[in-house]
Amino acid sequence: MATKQYNNSNVQALVANNQLNNMIDYHIKSSLKIEPKPFDYIKKHFFNERVEKLLSKVQLYEFTDKKIILNLIRGNDKISNLLKQNNIELEINIKNLESITSAHLNPTLEIAYRIMEELSSYFCFSISDKKAIIRGAIFHDFGKVLIPDKILNSKCRLEGDKRKIVELHAQLGYELLKASKQFDEKTLNIIRNHHKYMDGSGYPQNEIEVDILTQIITAADIYTALREKRSYKESISKEKALKIIKKLVEENKLLNEVYDALKKLVQNKNTRHN
Helix, strand or coil, rough: CCCHHHHHHHHHHHHHHHHHHHEEEEEEEHHHHCCCHHHHHHHHHHHCCCHHHHHHHHHHHCCHHHHHHHHHCCCCCCHHHHHHHCCCCCCHHHHHHHHHHHHHHHHHHHHHHHHHHHHHHCCCCCCHHHHHHHHHHHCCCCCCCCCCCCCCCCCCCCHHHHHHHHHHHHHHHHHHHHHHCCCHHHHHHHHCCEEECCCCCECCCCCCCHHHHHHHHHHHHHHHHHHCCEEEECCCHHHHHHHHHHHHHHHCCCCCCHHHHHHHHCCCCCCCCC
């Protein structure tokens, strides 16, 4: 035990020393006024998982303000056009956004992040990738704030035009958050395409290829949704949820590596959200 404590202390000392060196480097760059700008330098070189998750949740809370959302709508004509084309009256449903935060967004975030960690031996994820996974998981359903409550919380499965309206949430979320100018392309891509598959099916219809980050969010989103009880369905077991997602792999809609990582997490009795 003493040896373990000693080793942990050495590791902490090395980490602290590296952070100190980075901070010194930052202050030198700042004082000399060399590009990149100081704040950009910090954003690029410093990452803490817990801090990023907290900041994203705080940011989502800040966006649950009708005035802010109205300003975002005014800042992007495509949003109003989407609503008009689909005969959707403007209705800002803050409660819808708040209700899915703890029930869906938080577990989706935890599962997605752990899938990414599991895949780190196959893929080299950058700091910007990690941030995109966190923000993408927290904001992927943001567009539901503009979906009418009677449709979003229907007690029966939706078909036809009503189904198409719900599917608009991905594009609406993308356009809203793009208008805020606070999200990078990786995050925006996740938000827009988290219901699109590798074979091009799903929605929205576009020519953009689905990347590994989007695939991770898609798998986490589907698993979490299947496990949840919703207005139109009961919760299903983790075994049935995995079986449904495995079928997506067989249909070339989802990467097998992503599924294997999810399956490993779900079957591990230490997994929190299963």
